[in-house]
Amino acid sequence: MTGFLIDGLQYANWSERIFRQMRDGGVDAVHVTIAYHETFRETVANFERWNRWFEDFPDLILRGTTGDDVRRAKETNRTAIFFGFQNPSPIEDDIGLVEILHQLGARFMQLSYNNQSLLATGCYEAEDPGLTRMGREVIGEMNRVGLVVDMSHSAERSTLEAIETSSRPIAITHANPAFWAPALRNKSDRVIRALAESGGMLGFSLYPHHLKSKSDCTLESFCEMIARTAEMVGTQCLGIGSDLCQDQPDSVVEWMRSGRWTKTVDYGEGSAASPGFPPMPDWFEDNRDFPKLEAGLRKAGFDASETAAIMGGNWLRFFDKSFGPARSEPSTLPWPEAAKTQTGAMS
Amino acid sequence: MTGFLIDGLQYANWSERIFRQMRDGGVDAVHVTIAYHETFRETVANFERWNRWFEDFPDLILRGTTGDDVRRAKETNRTAIFFGFQNPSPIEDDIGLVEILHQLGARFMQLSYNNQSLLATGCYEAEDPGLTRMGREVIGEMNRVGLVVDMSHSAERSTLEAIETSSRPIAITHANPAFWAPALRNKSDRVIRALAESGGMLGFSLYPHHLKSKSDCTLESFCEMIARTAEMVGTQCLGIGSDLCQDQPDSVVEWMRSGRWTKTVDYGEGSAASPGFPPMPDWFEDNRDFPKLEAGLRKAGFDASETAAIMGGNWLRFFDKSFGPARSEPSTLPWPEAAKTQTGAMS
Numbered sequence: 118m119t120g121f122l123i124d125g126l127q128y129a130n131w132s133e134r135i136f137r138q139m140r141d142g143g144v145d146a147v148h149v150t151i152a153y154h155e156t157f158r159e160t161v162a163n164f165e166r167w168n169r170w171f172e173d174f175p176d177l178i179l180r181g182t183t184g185d186d187v188r189r190a191k192e193t194n195r196t197a198i199f200f201g202f203q204n205p206s207p208i209e210d211d212i213g214l215v216e217i218l219h220q221l222g223a224r225f226m227q228l229s230y231n232n233q234s235l236l237a238t239g240c241y242e243a244e245d246p247g248l249t250r251m252g253r254e255v256i257g258e259m260n261r262v263g264l265v266v267d268m269s270h271s272a273e274r275s276t277l278e279a280i281e282t283s284s285r286p287i288a289i290t291h292a293n294p295a296f297w298a299p300a301l302r303n304k305s306d307r308v309i310r311a312l313a314e315s316g317g318m319l320g321f322s323l324y325p326h327h328l329k330s331k332s333d334c335t336l337e338s339f340c341e342m343i344a345r346t347a348e349m350v351g352t353q354c355l356g357i358g359s360d361l362c363q364d365q366p367d368s369v370v371e372w373m374r375s376g377r378w379t380k381t382v383d384y385g386e387g388s389a390a391s392p393g394f395p396p397m398p399d400w401f402e403d404n405r406d407f408p409k410l411e412a413g414l415r416k417a418g419f420d421a422s423e424t425a426a427i428m429g430g431n432w433l434r435f436f437d438k439s440f441g442p443a444r445s446e447p448s449t450l451p452w453p454e455a456a457k458t459q460t461g462a463m464s
Numbered sequence: 465m466t467g468f469l470i471d472g473l474q475y476a477n478w479s480e481r482i483f484r485q486m487r488d489g490g491v492d493a494v495h496v497t498i499a500y501h502e503t504f505r506e507t508v509a510n511f512e513r514w515n516r517w518f519e520d521f522p523d524l525i526l527r528g529t530t531g532d533d534v535r536r537a538k539e540t541n542r543t544a545i546f547f548g549f550q551n552p553s554p555i556e557d558d559i560g561l562v563e564i565l566h567q568l569g570a571r572f573m574q575l576s577y578n579n580q581s582l583l584a585t586g587c588y589e590a591e592d593p594g595l596t597r598m599g600r601e602v603i604g605e606m607n608r609v610g611l612v613v614d615m616s617h618s619a620e621r622s623t624l625e626a627i628e629t630s631s632r633p634i635a636i637t638h639a640n641p642a643f644w645a646p647a648l649r650n651k652s653d654r655v656i657r658a659l660a661e662s663g664g665m666l667g668f669s670l671y672p673h674h675l676k677s678k679s680d681c682t683l684e685s686f687c688e689m690i691a692r693t694a695e696m697v698g699t700q701c702l703g704i705g706s707d708l709c710q711d712q713p714d715s716v717v718e719w720m721r722s723g724r725w726t727k728t729v730d731y732g733e734g735s736a737a738s739p740g741f742p743p744m745p746d747w748f749e750d751n752r753d754f755p756k757l758e759a760g761l762r763k764a765g766f767d768a769s770e771t772a773a774i775m776g777g778n779w780l781r782f783f784d785k786s787f788g789p790a791r792s793e794p795s796t797l798p799w800p801e802a803a804k805t806q807t808g809a810m811s
Contacts (some may be wrong), residue, residue, distance in 0.1 A: 158505060165560030213512030220566055 120425030121145050121187060122407055123432040125358030126201070126269075127293040130365045131170065135404065136177040139196045142401040145429060146187040146436075147155075148225055148290060148358070152202040153337075154376030157214055160207035164221050182222055184437035184453055199436075201225030201290070203270060203373075205236050205255070212251070215258040225290060226259065227267045228252060228279060231385065232378060235289065237275035240301050241385075245272035253282055260284045263440045269302070269358075276308050285292030285439060286316035291358030297342040298435040302386065306349065313350035318435045320358020321346075325328050325395035326386035327360070336400045336409065340417035343427065352423045356432045357410065363403055367393035467772030468492050468532065469754055470779040472705030473548070474666030475720075477712045482751065483524040486543045489751035492776065493534040493783075495572055495637060495705075499549040504561055507526060507554040511568050514545065531784035544785075548572030548637070550720075551646075552583050555602070555681055559700060562605040571787050572637060574669040575599060575626060576613040578732065579725060584615075586620035586730075587648050592619035600629055607631045610787045616649070616705075622752030623655050632664065633663035639707030640669050644689040645676040649733065653696065660697035661716060665782045667705020668693075672742035673733035674707070683747045683756060687764035690774065699770045703779045704757070710750055714740035 122143050128150040129135050132330070139147065151163040171180055177192055181197030190197035200222045207223075208214040218226075228248075230235035236252035256279065259266055266287040268276040279287055289312060293305040304319070305314075312319055321343055328334035329342070347355060362369070369450040370393060374385035386393055400409050407428070414424045469490050475497040476482050482753040486494065498510040518527055526537055537544035547569045553572075555561040565573075575584035575595075583599035585592040595603070601628065606613055613634040627634055642650040651659075651666070658700030659666055668690055675681035676689070692785060694702060709716070717740060721732035730737055747756050754775070761771045 157508075161504075161564055162558075164564060165558070206519075206769065211512070213509070213515060216515045217508055217512060217568065219566065220569075266638045324642070 120432050121191060121429035123187065123356065123429035123436075124148065124358050124361070124407075125288070125303075125318070125432055126150065126322075127359060127361045127363070128203075128365070128369075129361060129363040130369070132176060132364065133177070135363055136170075136174055136196065139381060140177060140194065143406045144196050144199040144407065145191045145402050146181055146199060146432070148199045148201050150203050151200050152207045153204055153230065153373050154206050154378070156201075157209050157211075157218075160202065160218070161221070164200070167200070168402070172196075174327050180222060182224070183440050184433055187433055197342075199224045201227075201265075201267065203267075204230035205228045205234050208255070210235060210251075212255055212258050215255060215264060216262045219262040219264045220442060223264055223386060224436075225265045225267045225288065227270055228255075229268075229272070229275065231374070237279065238272040239270055240272045242272060245274040245336065247274045248278045248414045252279075254282050257368055262445050263442055273305060273308060276304075276427050277311055280308075280311045280315050280317065283315075285443065286318070287312070288318045288320070288435070289358075290318075290320045290325070291322040291327075291360040291406040292319070293327045293342065297345070298327060300327055300386065300462045302327055309350060312353040316354070318354055318356055318431060319346070320356045320432075322358055323397065323401045324360035324362070325397065328398065332396045332398055334398050336398070336413040337417070339398075340410075340413040343414065344417045344419070347419070347423075352419070352426055353431060356435075357407075357428065357429050359401070361401075361403070362394055370394050466706060468538060468776035468780050470534065470687045470703065470776035471495065471496065471708070471751075471754075472635070472665070472779055473669075474706060474708045474710070475550075475716075476708060476710040477716070479711065480521060480524070482710060483521055483543065485523060485751040487541065489754045491751050491754065492538045493528055493544040493546060493779070495546045495548050497550050498547050499554045500551055500577065500720050501553050501725070502549075503559075504554050504556050504565075507549065507565070508568070511547070512538040514547070516747075518545075527569060529571070531780055531789055534780055534783060544790055546571045548574075548612075548614065550574045550614075551577035552581050552602070554580055556581060557598075559598070559602055559605050562602060563609045566609040566611045571604070571610055571783075572612045572614045572635065574617055575602075576615075576619070576622065577617045578721070584626065585619040586617055587619045589619060592621040592797045594621045595625045595629060597627075603630050608790050610789055612786050620652060620655060623651075624658055627655075627658045627662050627664065630662075632790065633665070633782070634659070635665045635667070635782070636705075637665075637667045638669040638671070638674075638707040639666070640674045640689065641693055644692070645674060647674055647733065650678050656693065656697060660701040663701070663777060666693070666702055667779075669705055670703075670745065670748045671707035671709070672744065675745065679743045679745055681745050683745070684764070686745075687757075687760040690761065691764045691766070694766070694770075699766070699773055700778060702774050703774065703782075704754075706748070708744075708748075708750070709741055712741060717741050735785050 122145050126148050152160045177198050178198050181199040186197045229239040231239040231241040266283050268279050269289050269292050293303045295305050297386050299351040325331040374383045471494040473495050494730050498506045525545050526542050527547040533544045576586040578586040578588040613630050614637050615626050616636050616638050640650045672678040721730045
C-alpha cells in the first residue's frame with residue numbers, strides 16, 4: 118500500500134517467521150505488548166529480549182520511539198516496534214519508573230488490566246470508583262514524558278476520568294464499540310465520543326471475543342461496524358489494534374488472565390468449555406492479512422484517503438504528537454525538542 | 465576559560481549548592497558515580513533521583529549522553545552530567561543489562577572495585593588472575609553499545625588485559641602514577657604506557673590518598689607530576705578525574721569501602737585512626753578551584769593549548785568517539801549513527 122500501515126497492538130510469540138510475515142503484510146509499525154503482570158525487573162528482561170532481536174534481525178525490525186521511526190522503517194522496508202504495557206505493574210509503586218521506562222522505549226501503558234490496579238479500575242471489577250490518587254499523579258507524569266495512557270481494559274468511569282484528567286489525548290489501543298458486540302471489554306458510545314472529542318485514538322480489535330459472532334465474524338460485518346463508528350465520531354480517531362496473539366501457547370492466555378493475582382483459573386472472556394485462545398476469523402489469521410482488511414474498508418464505502426488514515430495514517434499523526442516531552446513544561450529529556458524548551462526557559 | 469572543562473569523576477552529595485559551584489568553577493561536564501555496590505534496581509533508583517534533579521534544575525544541569533551534550537552545556541551555561549558505575553554490580557549477572565543501562569545514560573563502568581568481581585580483579589586482592597570469562601563477554605558488549613571500560617580500582621594484570629581485550633580505548637578515570645605516590649590505587653608505568661598507546665585516557669585524581677603527602681600535597685607537586693607523566697606518554701591521553709566527594713558524610717566512605725561484602729570495617733586507603741574522608745588539599749576544596757589547577761599547569765610549563773587539552777579537550781575528544789555504538793558492527797541503538805549503519809548494512 119502507498120500509505121502507512123500501523124497496528125495499534127499485538128502480543129505475538131515473536132520469531133523471525135512473524136517478523137517476515139510483517140514484511141509480507143507491509144506492516145510499517147506495530148505496538149507490541151511486553152508486560153501483562155510483570156514487575157519492573159521482569160519487564161526489563163523483556164526489553165533485553167527485544168534488544169537481542171534488534172541485534173539479530175536488523176534487516177527486518179527496528180526500535181521505534183518516534184513517528185519518524187515509522188517513516189524510517191517504511192523507507193528501509195522494515196517494521197518499527199513500539200513497546201507498551203497492558204497493566205501498570207512495571208512501574209510498581211514508584212512514579213519515577215514512568216520516565217525510566219519511557220527512556221527504555223515504552224510508549225503506551227494501560228492504567229488497569231481487567232482488575233483494580235494502583236491507578237484505576239479494570240473492566241471486570243464489580244465497582245469502579247474512578248482514578249486513584251496515584252493514578253492522577255501518574256497520568257501527569259506520563260503526560261510530561263510522553264507515555265500514552267491506554268484504557269483498553271479499564272472500566273467506564275475510570276476511562277472517562279482518564280480522558281478528562283489527561284492533558285494529552287489518550288488511546289484505547291484495542292477494543293470495539295459495545296453497540297456492535299456488547300462484551301465487557303468493548304466501549305460505550307459515551308466513551309467513544311469522549312475519546313474522539315479529546316483527540317484520542319480507538320484501535321479496532323480483531324480478537325474474537327471482541328467481535329460480533331466471535332470467530333465467525335465476517336469481514337463485511339467488521340468493516341460495516343467501522344463505518345458506523347465513523348458516522349458517529351468521524352474517521353480521524355480510528356485505527357486498527359488487531360490484538361493478534363499469534364503462535365502463543367494457551368499457557369500464555371492463562372498468564373494474561375490470571376497473572377499471580379489468583380490461585381484459581383480465571384477464564385476472562387473465555388469459558389471452562391473453551392479456555393484457550395479462540396480461533397481467529399479466517400480472513401485475519403496473521404500479519405499477511407492486512408491487505409484484506411484494507412479492501413474490506415474500501416468495499417464498506419471508505420474512500421482511498423479515509424482507508425489510508427484508518428490503516429495507519431491516524432496512528433502516525435497520533436505517534437507524532439504523543440511520544441515526546443510535553444511542550445508547555447520544562448523537560449530534561451535528551452531530545453532536540455527538550456533542548457529547545459530548556460534553552461528557551463533560561464532566556 | 466575558553467576551552468572545555470571536564471571532570472572525569474566526582475561522587476558528591478549533590479545539591480543545588482554544588483550545581484551552582486560547578487557553574488562558578490566553569491565545569492562544562494562531569495562524570496558522576498551513581499553506583500558503588502548497588503544492585504540493578506538500586507541503580508535505577510539513583511537514575512530516578514537524577515531525573516528529578518534534571519527536572520528541578522534545568523537552568524544548571526542537563527543529562528549528558530554524547531560529546532555534543534558538553535558543547536550544548538557550554539553554550540547554555542550549564543553542566544552536562546554523565547553517569548558511571550565504580551563496580552559492575554548494576555549489571556548483576558546479566559549481560560543484557562549493559563545495553564539497558566547504556567539506554568538509561570550510563571557511559572562508564574569499572575570492571576571491579578578493590579575486590580574481585582564477576583568480571584575482573586580489584587587492586588586490593590592478593591591475587592589477580594586477570595579477566596574472567598564473563599569479563600571478556602561484557603567488554604565485547606560494552607564496546608558494542610558504547611559503555612566505556614574504566615579500570616581505576618582494578619588490579620594490574622586485569623587492567624592490562626582489559627586494555628588489550630577491549631576493541632575501543634578504555635579509561636582510568638581517577639588515579640595517579642605510582643612513580644609519584646606508590647598507593648595501591650595508583651598505576652604503574654607499564655599500565656600508563658599501555659593505556660596511552662591504545663588511545664585511552666588517564667584522569668588525575670585529587671583524592672588525598674592518591675596524592676604525594678596526601679592532604680598536604682602542594683599544587684606545584686601535583687602539576688609537576690602531570691608534567692612528568694606528559695614527558696612519558698604525551699599530553700593527548702591526560703585529563704582530570706578529581707574524585708571529589710564533596711559534602712559526603714563519613715557513612716558514605718564506609719559504604720564505598722565495605723558495601724555489603726563484609727560485616728567488619730574495611731578501612732581501604734584510610735586507617736582505624738582516620739577512617740573518614742581525608743581533608744582535601746587547601747588549593748582544591750570544591751568545583752570553584754579548577755581555575756587554580758589550570759594556572760598551576762601553565763606554571764608547570766604547559767602551554768595554553770596543552771593546558772586546555774588536559775583540562776577538558778582530551779576528555780571531549782574521548783567522549784566523542786566512545787559513547788556511540790561501534791561503527792563496524794550492525795547496531796540497533798536509536799541514534800542517527802546507528803540508523804546510518806543499519807541502512808547501510810541492508811543495501
